[in-house]
Amino acid sequence: MQGDERAQALLLEGGEIRAIGLSQDLCARYPASKQIRVERITPGLHDAHAHPLYWGEQLGLLDLAGLSDPREVAGKVAEAAKNMPVGTWLRGSGFLFETYPSKELLDQAAPHQPVFLQSRDLHSAWVNTRGLEAARITASSTDPEGGKILRDSSGEPTGYLLERATSLVGEVLPQPGIQVLEKGLKDFARRGYTAVHHMGWCSAAWAIELAERGSLPVRLWWALDKEDWQAFEPGWHHGLLHLAAVKFFADGALGSRTAWMHRPYPDGSFGMPLDDLEEIRQRGEIALKKGFTLAVHAIGTRAVAGVLEVFKTLAPFAKAPLRLEHAQHVRDQELRLMNSLPLALSMQPSHLLEDARLVRRHLLGREREAFRFRDLWNTAKPMAFGSDAPVAAPSVADTLAAATGHAFNPEQSLTKEECLYAFTRGASLAAGWSRHGVVAVSAPADLTLWEGDTPIGRVFAGELELF
Ligand SMILES: [Zn+2]
Numbered sequence: 001m002q003g004d005e006r007a008q009a010l011l012l013e014g015g016e017i018r019a020i021g022l023s024q025d026l027c028a029r030y031p032a033s034k035q036i037r038v039e040r041i042t043p044g045l046h047d048a049h050a051h052p053l054y055w056g057e058q059l060g061l062l063d064l065a066g067l068s069d070p071r072e073v074a075g076k077v078a079e080a081a082k083n084m085p086v087g088t089w090l091r092g093s094g095f096l097f098e099t100y101p102s103k104e105l106l107d108q109a110a111p112h113q114p115v116f117l118q119s120r121d122l123h124s125a126w127v128n129t130r131g132l133e134a135a136r137i138t139a140s141s142t143d144p145e146g147g148k149i150l151r152d153s154s155g156e157p158t159g160y161l162l163e164r165a166t167s168l169v170g171e172v173l174p175q176p177g178i179q180v181l182e183k184g185l186k187d188f189a190r191r192g193y194t195a196v197h198h199m200g201w202c203s204a205a206w207a208i209e210l211a212e213r214g215s216l217p218v219r220l221w222w223a224l225d226k227e228d229w230q231a232f233e234p235g236w237h238h239g240l241l242h243l244a245a246v247k248f249f250a251d252g253a254l255g256s257r258t259a260w261m262h263r264p265y266p267d268g269s270f271g272m273p274l275d276d277l278e279e280i281r282q283r284g285e286i287a288l289k290k291g292f293t294l295a296v297h298a299i300g301t302r303a304v305a306g307v308l309e310v311f312k313t314l315a316p317f318a319k320a321p322l323r324l325e326h327a328q329h330v331r332d333q334e335l336r337l338m339n340s341l342p343l344a345l346s347m348q349p350s351h352l353l354e355d356a357r358l359v360r361r362h363l364l365g366r367e368r369e370a371f372r373f374r375d376l377w378n379t380a381k382p383m384a385f386g387s388d389a390p391v392a393a394p395s396v397a398d399t400l401a402a403a404t405g406h407a408f409n410p411e412q413s414l415t416k417e418e419c420l421y422a423f424t425r426g427a428s429l430a431a432g433w434s435r436h437g438v439v440a441v442s443a444p445a446d447l448t449l450w451e452g453d454t455p456i457g458r459v460f461a462g463e464l465e466l467f
Helices: 023-029 052-058 070-081 103-109 129-134 166-170 178-190 204-213 277-290 301-317 332-338 349-362 373-377 396-404 416-423 425-431
Strands: 009-013 016-021 040-043 045-050 090-095 115-119 124-127 147-151 157-163 193-198 219-225 235-237 241-249 293-298 322-326 343-347 383-385 447-451 454-460 463-466
Touching: 009 023, 016 023, 045 383, 045 416, 045 425, 052 178, 070 090, 070 103, 070 115, 103 115, 103 124, 103 129, 103 157, 115 129, 124 166, 129 157, 147 166, 157 166, 178 193, 178 204, 193 425, 193 447, 193 454, 204 219, 204 235, 204 241, 241 277, 277 293, 277 301, 293 301, 301 322, 301 332, 332 373, 343 373, 343 425, 349 396, 383 416, 383 425, 396 416, 396 454, 416 425
Parallel strands: 045 193, 090 115, 193 219, 219 241, 241 293, 293 322, 322 343, 343 383
Antiparallel strands: 009 016, 040 447, 115 124, 124 157, 147 157, 235 241, 447 454, 454 463
């Protein structure tokens, strides 16, 4: 792919690519080397936006992916509750509802366990009465900043929570440990990834510990949470973990109608801002001056526009690309603004597989502003593909399918080669890793091995693994 298209063979040594050439030449020059033959080699895949701790956790949760009917979800919960001890948390995720259900259905399904179910986009949650009790959410609770406890006419919580109100429950759940992070990362490795861009909600101390133990199965580009980044210094740990950025959230997500838009949803709402833009600017400047870059979540058009304005002010301080995470809904005028900024565009094409329906429902007439792969590619800013796992499974096949066959704007589709670029070189540039993401002499030996469109193995830091 990138690099010499005619190359037939690579010689790897000491964690790097040492030589590239014709098979017979390399065999003659290095007769003692161990040889393996594969159909196709690309630079190692990156998942450029993921939450590996929560992916690790998700691997053990009730899977509600694809469900949009609360009764169906309640049915699955009832089934799972049968086998669970009284009082233990029953957790699931993956549903997306068109209306917000209330706690009664879940109370019937699981009367003896507290239940906490997160929507597919993780921006809202459905909880039963026991769950609300465990989190001490009552009629007299106030909404947390950036969140909403939905209530009935008498002020009682209905059992549905938006945005940061979900953390009220999150705080009382048993917390996942370092082994869950490791489990999540191993799953990426098994799928052929050699790098993951971590996007928050996990202690960097665990990642540092794994790096020190030599047990990181992928290279990590790490964005710290805005609450605790000041305890860390930017830079590399053991060549495997790069503490690189601070993460901010400018808005929510489309599925929960919290993506912040210029024009209203059919119900008249505009979504909601999360981190205040001025706060992102002020804290962002401090982080940039300390040597971090920024990764800012922006899904709705208004969030994207606001973040680009912030980036414009912060551009003089940027030493690595400023990352716009998601860029899911973009107006024409913001596309033009992107050209002049030190920007990287991090996108999750596989979300389109489920979001196509939501775009038609919530943003009728504005479909052309959604998932503009081609238009964003044409800005010539580094484009990086990811899954946002656990929001979607880190499936290479799903991403390729969604980006090469756009669900409602075929002219926005990319070619397979362009997608692979966004998975490899584009993602490396977005990370500020200029030596990575290429098949070239003295590049790191992080490679993905393919048969057809399926990864069948990888080389990570020079070590070969066949699946
Ligand atoms: Zn995310």
